[in-house]
Amino acid sequence: MFVKPLWLLVDSLTLNVNKYYSFLMKSQDWSREELEEYQLTKLRELSNNFGLGIDSFEDLKSRPLTSKQDIPLQYTPRIRNYITHETSGSTGEPRRIYVPSEHWPRKEAVFMRCWSWLGWRGQPVLRLIAGKPSWPWYDRWRNVKILNYREVTPEHVNYVIQKRPFLIHGRGGGVRGTCEGVIKAGRADVLKDVGLVWLGESSEGHRQRLEPYVRGFYEGYGLAELAPVASPCEYNNMHINMECGVIESVDGEIVITDINNTAMPFIRYRTGDDGKIRDSDCPCGRQHPILYDVRGRRTDYYDGPEVKKPIHWWLVSPISHDYIDLVKAWRAEVFPKEGRIVIHFVFRDKEDFARLEPYRRWVEEQTGLRCEFQKQDSATKWKRDLVRVIT
Numbered sequence: 001m002f003v004k005p006l007w008l009l010v011d012s013l014t015l016n017v018n019k020y021y022s023f024l025m026k027s028q029d030w031s032r033e034e035l036e037e038y039q040l041t042k043l044r045e046l047s048n049n050f051g052l053g054i055d056s057f058e059d060l061k062s063r064p065l066t067s068k069q070d071i072p073l074q075y076t077p078r079i080r081n082y083i084t085h086e087t088s089g090s091t092g093e094p095r096r097i098y099v100p101s102e103h104w105p106r107k108e109a110v111f112m113r114c115w116s117w118l119g120w121r122g123q124p125v126l127r128l129i130a131g132k133p134s135w136p137w138y139d140r141w142r143n144v145k146i147l148n149y150r151e152v153t154p155e156h157v158n159y160v161i162q163k164r165p166f167l168i169h170g171r172g173g174g175v176r177g178t179c180e181g182v183i184k185a186g187r188a189d190v191l192k193d194v195g196l197v198w199l200g201e202s203s204e205g206h207r208q209r210l211e212p213y214v215r216g217f218y219e220g221y222g223l224a225e226l227a228p229v230a231s232p233c234e235y236n237n238m239h240i241n242m243e244c245g246v247i248e249s250v251d252g253e254i255v256i257t258d259i260n261n262t263a264m265p266f267i268r269y270r271t272g273d274d275g276k277i278r279d280s281d282c283p284c285g286r287q288h289p290i291l292y293d294v295r296g297r298r299t300d301y302y303d304g305p306e307v308k309k310p311i312h313w314w315l316v317s318p319i320s321h322d323y324i325d326l327v328k329a330w331r332a333e334v335f336p337k338e339g340r341i342v343i344h345f346v347f348r349d350k351e352d353f354a355r356l357e358p359y360r361r362w363v364e365e366q367t368g369l370r371c372e373f374q375k376q377d378s379a380t381k382w383k384r385d386l387v388r389v390i391t
Ligand SMILES: [Zn+2]
Pocket: 233, 234, 235, 236, 237, 239, 282, 283, 284, 285, 286
């Protein structure tokens, strides 16, 4: 087959996914000491770059914790080749951040390694993402179908029915919606060949619903703007990708130092999600520590006669993209039986409902429900449920 060498050649001239992938396929067999040595080297580079004065893990751990509030609203990246990222907003507090342009290929390589752990040898994979595919030719070559997670279309459903992908990988709401579409089409039988890699939100409630249908339900953890934090192995343990970051559990909260972000420092960055870490005792033999008991933000899923299309994460995702400078935090409550949605906002500086009006109309058009806005003064009482459906 000539495609593979050609793919590798083009890749080496452009994205370099394979460079990262080859490295990760080696480092997956490293000992804990070797992994830590690698992290230290990267940390020192980062420290030189940003003048952080970090020479050891002790130095790192003496640094203060940082959070979304510490990300400046205006920032000039330190390198020339970077991409801008609006944070997924999964904490309900949107921010704009910068990552090096190799962020995307590196992330893909981490995902591909995870898929290989789960038995992937080039079978079709359905990957659900927020935007458009960055490199469609590349995805075609590696047999990965990219679709948007926000709206499950007949294309999603037909792809799964026809191709029976080895994995559906992506944000929980989209994974749930796609599977529900297949079940609704009367083809739940195909799901027994399909594994799920659930990301971006808590699987609470969703796992119980989908697990009986699918070949496997795997869960990873990461933030869209930072490299994947932990990836599931064939034993369904979430191994921390030590090649991407130093991950700590501080008072039960997951804290990340991204060792590859040379555009903007993310040092001891609080995720707002809870999780615990233990040394690897996994039968797979990999020495990367295991992240467990993760309690992240969650969104409900609702499909019923009252709504034009199933409600999940997509409902609130435009907030973090379009109103980043206006809105500090948000939470949505859906009352389908009453035909209404209430979205609570904490404004950054001043209240401006007029600017949010197009969003309100969009919500009404998309859902068929009446949308009301409410102002809140603080986000502190807002719990993990970002989209709550009250039936
Ligand atoms: Zn394992």
